[in-house]
Amino acid sequence: MVERVGAVPERQRHWDAAYGDRGVTTVSWFQPEPAVSLELLHVLAVDPGAPVIDVGGGASPFVDRLVGEGYGDVSVLDVSEVALDEARRRLGPDAAVSWIHEDVLRWRPARRYGLWHDRALFHFLTADDDRTTYGRVLRSAVTPGGGVIVGTFAEDGPEYCSGLQVTRYSASQLAGVLGASFEVVATRHEVHTTPAGLVQPFTWVAGRMG
Secondary structure (H helix, E strand, O other): OEEEOOOOHHHHHHHHHHHHHHOOOOOOOOOOOOHHHHHHHHHOOOOOOOOEEEEOOOOOOHHHHHHHOOOOOEEEEEOOHHHHHHHHHHHOOOOOEEEEEOOOOOOOOOOOEEEEEEEOOHHHOOOHHHHHHHHHHHHHHEEEEEEEEEEEEEOOOOOEEOOEEOOOEOHHHHHHHOOOOEEEEEEEEEEEEOOOOOEEEEEEEEEEEO
């Protein structure tokens, strides 16, 4: 199933061009194996029957690994139709995945999820209002006690990505902006090597939403 619900044109154009011009496996954020995401999924002991959403998932292979581990209710949300179409083609028409073409800041979840996963979306939200909106959407989308995994550039990470400014975080800063109702279970520091060979330090937090 593909939901197409009017993504913000400027953001969609930017990210469609990023994927279309460079290819899904050569963009700087591509990683063939989402090792930290999977590790934190297991740390949180997310039940395979729980609905999972990968926010800003694009063409990431995280959805492939979720399906491969038996997660039967998986959604991927992204503002880029190019990225979603690539992932949908890769998994095939029979994959039990819902593809949501939407900007997270405009999205109104119609249901709740047992896990919210976000690798490298949140750090692009540099305005306080956008971060507040993101938090409101997250809280409306996650079941009470549900899991949350967020990965951003670390304090010593890049200041820009794909031509856009980002906000960098320590684990304590990231947990703080997720709100008082977020209970941290685990943190990680990851050194991501881009397809071009550049190093990008990441901060990860995983926890549960009260």
